[in-house]
Amino acid sequence: MSAELLAVDDLHVYYGSAHVLQGISLTHRGGVLGLLGRNGMGKTTLARAIMGLVPVNGGTVSVGGRAITNRPPHRVALEGVGYVPQGREIFPSLSVHEHLQMLSGRRKARGGDGWTLQGVYDMFPRLRERHNVSAGHLSGGEQQMLAIGRALLTNPSLLIMDEPSEGLAPVIVDPLIDKLRALADSGMAILLIEQNLRMATAVADQLLIVSSGRIEASVAPKELEDDDQLQHDLLGVTMKA
Template identity: 40%
Template sequence: GKSTLLRTISGLMKTNAGRISFDGKAIHSEPPENIVTHGVVHVPEGRRLFPLMSVKDNLLVGAYNARARGETEKTLAEVYELLPRLAERQNQLAMTLSGGEQQMVAIGRGLMAKPQLLMLDEPSLGLAPILIKDIFKTVRQIADHGITVLMVEQDVRHSLSLSDRGYVLEHGRVVMEGKADQLIDDPHIKKAYLGI
């Protein structure tokens, strides 16, 4: 249900009922490329890079929308500032990177689209614990730069520790929501999701 939510918001899946609005505009009936132009960007689970393209070229793919055009070099410099390892490896093929570096490229590609809302689907999936810390640190920095981040994540403890708010979905419905620090301390969350 959580990944389905992101896919529906981004226009990759059609809604059966209801309405999705962003910034006061209905977007639920628009194709994905138009939704990106509104500032809603989805970084899907599994990275989905172009393995035989360079890091830089993978990043530039994210800038092919009306919202991002014309600011590509400036945005690329901002992504390299936020993710300096990508600048160091900009000419390397994506397939030669570690899993954590590939995830950074996927996030950087999303940032190249100039999002107001960046949706991340399981950014820590399959990564070593030390790399997960780097990914989460980057997510917090993105939010600190004024970009709203909506993250679907199995690692409840770490994701809530860096979030302002949290939402708990069960069977496609929001069953709990609130400030992240309150959710971490909630007895139901501790028992059901943190194993405490």
């Protein structure tokens, strides 16, 4: 059990009478696990349920073998889950530097030196250039860097990223793909939620297809990338127009 960074077992979430997650199970043992699916299929709800931001109605979530089902979000974060939410959700009243200052040194890494403010600036030099700027005035791509930096400073053993490519131009997405790949190669485990097929196949080691609150299939990125028919069957879209 302890080898599993994240284990989700038969997870059910309701919003009122809507059955949004209908028994999702998955295990994450390292690397980049991609969750791919169309809009409204429950991907974001799954991320929020793991983080403790929405109540879980059935099933369990555990991190590193420890049960975190329905724990308050700050407990989940302290168990080593970093969260880069959909829409970035940076704090507009704080400057770039204040975001990082706020978290720097709060949670020590489990072994190793852990992330520092300077480490984040080294990864995203653009943030260093903009360190005094109010986060509300950053571009979408810069906000995404800040959201990632903020999550890294909690020294997570698993990083959940919800649609990091959303609303970003392709010229911004390409360097972001490189950064995520570099992060993964340095040993950071990532749960990547995406609608963007190109980003998901470029970054993930394995892909789970989510549809109507269930895991519908598990495919290798290469397999999905090369097979237009499979893309169409699973996602209703293809990479090529």
